[in-house]
Amino acid sequence: MPVDADGFPVTRSPAGVVRSAASVRDLAVLDARISGCRACPRLVAWREEVARVKRASFRDEEYWGRPVPGLGPADARIAVVGLAPAAHGGNRTGRVFTGDRSGDWIFAALWRAGLANQPTSTHIGDGLELTGVRVAASVRCAPPDNAPTPQERNTCNPWLARELALLPDLRVVVVLGGFGWTALWPVLAAAGYRPPRPRPKFGHGIEVALAGLHGPLTLLGSYHVSQQNTFTGRLTEPMLDAVLSRATELAGFPPPP
Numbered sequence: 001m002p003v004d005a006d007g008f009p010v011t012r013s014p015a016g017v018v019r020s021a022a023s024v025r026d027l028a029v030l031d032a033r034i035s036g037c038r039a040c041p042r043l044v045a046w047r048e049e050v051a052r053v054k055r056a057s058f059r060d061e062e063y064w065g066r067p068v069p070g071l072g073p074a075d076a077r078i079a080v081v082g083l084a085p086a087a088h089g090g091n092r093t094g095r096v097f098t099g100d101r102s103g104d105w106i107f108a109a110l111w112r113a114g115l116a117n118q119p120t121s122t123h124i125g126d127g128l129e130l131t132g133v134r135v136a137a138s139v140r141c142a143p144p145d146n147a148p149t150p151q152e153r154n155t156c157n158p159w160l161a162r163e164l165a166l167l168p169d170l171r172v173v174v175v176l177g178g179f180g181w182t183a184l185w186p187v188l189a190a191a192g193y194r195p196p197r198p199r200p201k202f203g204h205g206i207e208v209a210l211a212g213l214h215g216p217l218t219l220l221g222s223y224h225v226s227q228q229n230t231f232t233g234r235l236t237e238p239m240l241d242a243v244l245s246r247a248t249e250l251a252g253f254p255p256p257p
């Protein structure tokens with residue numbers, strides 16, 4: 001594969017995403033291929049424009065300005081799947097959910113659940129380590145208005161499908177928000193799971209059991225950790241903690257001390 005100036009393999013089309021994702025055998029290679037992806041022209045232009053113009057408060061930082069790969073170990077039993085990176089969050093720091101208020105919420109909750117070694121996530125190199133959980137997004141590039149198109153979602157799906165297939169111990173997927181819930185069904189089918197018909201509707205706390213590639217898999221729905229939900233109280237810390245507590249229980253982890 002051709003590589004870009006930073007050494008990341010470049011993928012330029014939806015068909016290229018399908019081929020490139022299908023041939024990956026480990027997460028490190030997958031992360032590199034995602035980081036070099038340029039298959040969605042609108043999102044490539046937006047992420048790079050945001051990285052060039054910057055927010056005034058981050059003007060001295062070098063933005064990542066690329067797709068944002070997942071975070072967490074290959075033996076993760078839980079995956080947490082969000083929507084897409086924020087323009088000045090993951091698109092700035094290069095780490096999923098890192099550097100914005102949504103990330104403050106999810107990583108603090110993962111820490112309370114015993115799945116992270118610290119409650120904060122500010123930048124790569126801040127010491128954060130996840131245990132037993134992999135965090136990823138349905139769409140890897142920051143979209144304008146936090147709204148990827150269905151076509152962009154479909155184009156990006158093979159990356160997530162491959163990521164889930166590369167987690168042999170996966171038992172639980174926590175899906176943040178209705179967009180991710182809808183986006184996940186074709187991803188799960190592509191990753192070797194058998195989604196039910198009709199598809200269960202999204203709701204906070206909903207639980208769906210699936211037969212899967214490496215054994216049973218449970219989907220858990222949670223309202224997204226967006227500011228729109230957390231500022232208004234639609235999603236509270238106890239609500240998020242309850243979902244993650246159920247996830248750790250299903251994954252066979254002991255409750256945090």
Ligand code: SF4
Nearest residue numbers: 037039040067141156
């Ligand atoms: S959204 Fe996904 S498929 Fe589209 S350019 Fe970004 S990484 Fe590639």
